[in-house]
Amino acid sequence: MTAAQFPILILIIPLLAAFAISLFGGRRDKLAYGLLLAAMSGSFYAALQTLLLVLETNIPIHYRLGGWAPPYGIELVIDHLNAMVLCLVSGCALLTAIYSLPTVRAEIPDRIHHYYTLYCLLVTGLAGMVATGDAFNLYVLLEISALSSYAMLARGRGNAYYATFKYIIMGTIGACFYLLGVGYLYIKTGTLNMADLFRLLAEEEMQQSITIRIGFILIMIGIWIKMAFFPLHGWLPNAYTRASTTTSCLIAPLMTKVSVYIMLRLMFSVFSVEFVYGVIPWHEQIVWLASLAIVAGSISALAQRNLKKMLTYIIVAEVGYMVGGAWLANESGLAGTVYHILSDALMTLALFMAVGAIIHKTGKSSFAAMEGIFRKMPVTSAVFVLGGFAIIGIPPTCGFFSKWYLIRGGIETGQWLFVGALLFSSLINAIIFFRLIERAYFGDLSGHGHGPLPERDEAPAVMLVPMVVTAAALVIIGLYTSEIIGRIVLWTIPAGL
Amino acid sequence: MADFLPYIVAKYNYWAALVLLLIGLYGMIAKNNLLKKVIAMSIFQSAIILFYVSMGDKKGSTIPILLHGHGEHGALAIDPSQYANPLPHVLMLTAIVVGVSTLGVALAVLQKIHRVHGTIEEDEILESIEE
């Protein structure tokens, strides 16, 4: 194994593990779990090595599948942006994999190995979407991850099937819009390789072409459906709320963030800064829409009484942050978006894990589950509090710094609506989380606090360790913001911005 | 109108794909019966497949297999204008596979919905959820 093979290993390891788990995992749960852990660790290791390689050389890695040269062959292109996102995807997948066993055993007792097979396929799809340098390949991987996520989401609680069905319909529409848009680009350019597309689309004739514009709009709408950008978010809250704990821990942080990554990738590696902000004259309106998404997501989250549903609406608001930041058309906004991909994935992961553990232990998913949690599950509640702080944007957690950049971007372009929406959502998030923290801290006051104190009843260690790691990452990433911005994020800012 | 008609006729394949696409989209959004939604989804995907396949075709072209690769017609055999563009067709093989898998998952989920809720009419399902 040479260092040059690391990019493909990120995808191949989970793919092979999917086969292995479905073949052998049926014998014993532990075997399936072990295979899953091994695959996720391998994938994470490969992603980490790739990231280090990119950071060392500061030039993108081009990996040609089968040795065929682009534009005929398919290639993986790893630059700073997707090296970071790859690490994020495989890292979150690893943490969730470690976390998964107790909840999967409790919620999906039969055929755990099938569930883990889907898990591996989903990770393959997500990592593939991030790594690929080919527009059609992206579609296929998008569908691989979507199909496995449909199957995983369907194995949930209550009316999970109906929620999943709606997601299938919406997801298919999104993916097909994307495919249609790619078709438009193909008609005009005759290529599907991203670098090739970028070169051809830079020509003046292409910039003015109506076909290309329609293609761009179709692609954007398709991706916005996938990332649940307001007002195309209707499918997300139900599907994620009903999902089983591990499914929501895996899908909620990663799916939307990978979609945001794809939006950025297509905006700047297929189309160009001039095209996106110049030829398409709508970037201000899209920022307004993003502001609306933030406000609507926050208010909907405030109205919820179910922990997971509340978190899903927060995701809708966070998607608004990132789309808005990307369309601010300045460096700070874009840097904020890229940084927020990283920080938001981790904070949603921390929150979903903590809430998952609380639901696992108390059996309730309403706000009542939080009562007295500080005493019963101190570690879990610490993780929850830290995740909440990150969402609110309290320094030194990473959420503060992404807001710092996003708000700065808004101020620089004079998008006061966006700035206002961000501050508004911070305040609403503060209300949301402190309302819960209050319940967790005070417990049930009807007994005047002198009743028998609840016993300590913490989640098992396999669940606690990944949670604590994630929570620690929130602070560590916050403290290393300057490093991350300087060595990764600023490299992803396209020329001409 | 006089200009419009030839415009449609000249690109009738795209227009046909578009009409199918819209039928599919309408069905997915507006139909109450979930099975009809699945059918609409299938139509929607097929429309895109047709769109791709037809874009690769050329008037009077043949399948992209080398004919008369030898002898005096050898030079003619590799003239690309003779052949349909194979790439969109190949891509659509993948898309068909994806479409079939989606259909399969959708049908499986639909079956489960029927088992849980006893119906595949959307309004009735929503009623039973609210209860």
Next chain:
Amino acid sequence: MEQLPFLPATPALAILVSLLAVPCIYLSDQRPNLREGWTFAAAFAKFFLILSMAEWILAGNTHTYELCRILPGVSLSFTVDGFGMLFALVASSLWIVTTIYSIGYMRGLNEHAQTRFFICFAVALSATIGVAFAGNLLTLYIFYEILSLSTYPLVTHHQDEEARSGGRKYLTYLLSTSIGLALPAMLITYTLTGSLEFTSMGVFPADTAKPLLTILLLMFMFGFAKAGLMPLHSWLPGAMVAPTPVSALLHAVAVVKVGVFSIVRVLTGIFGIDLLAATSLNTLICVIAAFSVLVSSLIALSQDNLKRRLAFSTIGQLSYIILGAGLASRLGVQGSMLHIAMHAFGKITLFFCAGAIFVATGKKYISEMVGIGRRMPVTMFAFFVGSLSVIGLPPAGGLISKWFLVLGAMEAEMFWVLMVYLASSFLNAAYFLPIVYRAFFCSEEEAQFERKVAEAPLWCVVPLVLTAAVSVLFFFHPQPFFDLAVMAVQGR
């Protein structure tokens, strides 16, 4: 470059030392004596670390230590200068005293969750020193937020209905203002000027539009709501549900003073006194602060709950300090810096007394304290000294700082401010002295207490005697603090 007489990282160490104590405190949960030992160790270590820098600072130097670059262009850095040193000395020395007092108070009342109490206390002190030594606005903001959050469990310590509503109010006011006003103000400043460093010249170019400056000024002043400027003051009386040591240290010293400190830092370091004077924005500051001074004093008159009366008095005194800075004259700023120290010692004495009365007799209301001097003469005498300091009468330190504030008002030729100071001093006297008078001088039938000395536990009494004594000491020896304040105004 002269050799530093201390480690370059000392400011950071002074902040970290109480954080390091946190795991130790947590682990010795079951052994209260050891646990309090850790708190003492951290408190003394912190105090001596800060003291070790004092001489160097008094010699007219400043010291900057950059911990890390947190954002490109902005670092997490600590600067020790006269003003920061003054505040850090006050806060860290009072932590020691308060620790002694808390042990007496918490054990005397047999409070629950004492470990959590001491942990949060340690974190809050770290944050306070962090604010004192913050080298730029971002660092200050970070520690400011940590302080808000770490004090929440202290405010709501009793975990009952009243604590919940008090805590809710506390966080609502502090977080919504800091996120909604201070953060955007900071970002706008950064976008406009590209700098968040504190410099005596201010960061704004001279031609910045006045309306913009006005808006930013208001955002900063109300954004740091810990300063309790009216109309954003009502969290402070609400937060009086906390145990008394918390009210004493945090709500008379650390939290509220951090608010005032932040505002004064922003006024002197981000806007710059000269800019404020040149644009006559300082009048605006004075009007807002003067309003707060007078109204809060009037409200204090009508409060029967002793701690609430003290809280409203605090609101007034805090606005004094802002008023001093708003004068935009050297003497005024000096006075306001000195007043941070003087008021801290005076007010903490008063709170300690209130707590001692509660521990010894369970009384909270002033109307129930008639004749209490017969039973707790030491406590009430300390209370008397504390009141003198807050009112600004000799022989207590408060006179010194008020003297400079008055001089500042004259230097700035703002005579109406002078009147405000005088009026408010009368009001102070009117709401404090009757308590003392009625405690000692009352007829036999009015008195609610026996003529028998029964003080609170020694742990409670010693600290309040100490702080009262220090208040008096400052009247005779204000020199070190005075020098620091002078340096803070002239230096940089």
